[in-house]
Amino acid sequence: MKWTAELLFNHLKDVTLGGSICVYTLDICETLVPKINAIMKLKKEKNAIVLAHSYVVPEIIKTVSDFTGDSYELSKKAKDSSADIIIFSAVKFMAETAKLINPNKDVYIPSDLNGCSLADSITGDDVKQLRKKYPDYTFVCYINTTVDVKAECDVCVTSSNVYSIVESLPNKNIYFLPDKLMGQNLKNELKKRGSDKNILFSEGTCYVHEEYHPDMIDFIRLKHDDVSILAHPECSEDIISKVDFTGSTSQMVNYVNQSPKSKFFMLTECGLTSRMQADSPKKSFVGTCTMCKYMKSNSLDDILNTLENLPEHKKISIPKSTQEKALNCINKMFELA
Numbered sequence: 040m041k042w043t044a045e046l047l048f049n050h051l052k053d054v055t056l057g058g059s060i061c062v063y064t065l066d067i068c069e070t071l072v073p074k075i076n077a078i079m080k081l082k083k084e085k086n087a088i089v090l091a092h093s094y095v096v097p098e099i100i101k102t103v104s105d106f107t108g109d110s111y112e113l114s115k116k117a118k119d120s121s122a123d124i125i126i127f128s129a130v131k132f133m134a135e136t137a138k139l140i141n142p143n144k145d146v147y148i149p150s151d152l153n154g155c156s157l158a159d160s161i162t163g164d165d166v167k168q169l170r171k172k173y174p175d176y177t178f179v180c181y182i183n184t185t186v187d188v189k190a191e192c193d194v195c196v197t198s199s200n201v202y203s204i205v206e207s208l209p210n211k212n213i214y215f216l217p218d219k220l221m222g223q224n225l226k227n228e229l230k231k232r233g234s235d236k237n238i239l240f241s242e243g244t245c246y247v248h249e250e251y252h253p254d255m256i257d258f259i260r261l262k263h264d265d266v267s268i269l270a271h272p273e274c275s276e277d278i279i280s281k282v283d284f285t286g287s288t289s290q291m292v293n294y295v296n297q298s299p300k301s302k303f304f305m306l307t308e309c310g311l312t313s314r315m316q317a318d319s320p321k322k323s324f325v326g327t328c329t330m331c332k333y334m335k336s337n338s339l340d341d342i343l344n345t346l347e348n349l350p351e352h353k354k355i356s357i358p359k360s361t362q363e364k365a366l367n368c369i370n371k372m373f374e375l376a
């Protein structure tokens with residue numbers, strides 16, 4: 040498919056949330072189209088695919104991305120693909136997970152600002168020390184962790200399966216990491232379900248989801264009495280106790296698509312709201328979202344440059360011993376999910 044500025048503008052003109060970064064005029068589309076067409080050509084020539092997280096900018100999601108979703112969905116897509124090269128437009132820990140599941144494929148991370156406040160809050164060595172301090176605990180890590188951290192944990196979880204997996208573990212003592220807000224939500228939810236788990240958690244946070252204040256919810260309900268409010272479990276317990284639905288990125292998408300309501304406030308990164316807005320023009324999205332600087336640093340320029348040059352420093356490489364241990368942690372999740 041060959042993109043034109045008019046076609047691109049038609050796809051993106053309804054996107055208005057997220058500040059100036061997500062506003063598209065015909066002139067802006069004219070500057071983007073040559074890069075998009077060059078990427079499409081290179082993908083074909085090199086048997087490559089682009090996987091994009093829902094939080095990256097709409098001009099990537101709507102054009103060069105072969106699949107868009109949350110980190111877990113993207114890793115599964117990477118496994119099913121017959122491409123030789125995977126360009127992972129997201130942050131580094133997600134590209135590492137894709138490489139773990141696809142050891143024989145070349146996975147590249149195009150953006151240089153590819154960290155994450157949550158994943159970078161704890162290292163593999165920190166987990167080793169914690170394991171010495173809490174030898175009787177089962178260590179559960181959220182998928183938003185580096186490969187070194189996964190290699191030191193017993194089982195990995197996602198925001199969709201965290202409650203059911205932790206509930207099913209035979210050990211009463213659980214150490215959850217790295218998200219303290221999600222850890223508190225996990226504790227509250229399992230208590231509600233009558234589970235007697237003894238849960239400790241580390242102190243990391245996602246700076247995007249941590250920013251929301253519960254007063255925002257009261258304010259939005261006051262202005263829009265027919266609004267449905269959704270939050271990601273990386274938000275604080277004060278938020279979770281006030282919203283209509285809590286779930287992972289893909290669970291929120293399903294909720295909005297299936298809801299008879301037409302107005303929503305989504306307490307998560309702006310990318311998801313703008314994606315939903317472009318995909319569902321009959322639904323309206325109110326309130327303010329928050330942007331992740333790491334995800335929003337993904338650009339068409341970086342994808343083009345990576346595809347053209349396949350730079351060694353952007354290629355994900357994992358030592359064999361770490362690969363085996365981290366894969367065990369992920370496979371345990373597949374077994375229990």
Ligand code: SF4
Pocket residue numbers: 094130154155156157158183245246247248308331332333334
């Ligand atoms: S939104 Fe939060 S968890 Fe996701 S990449 Fe950004 S900082 Fe990390």
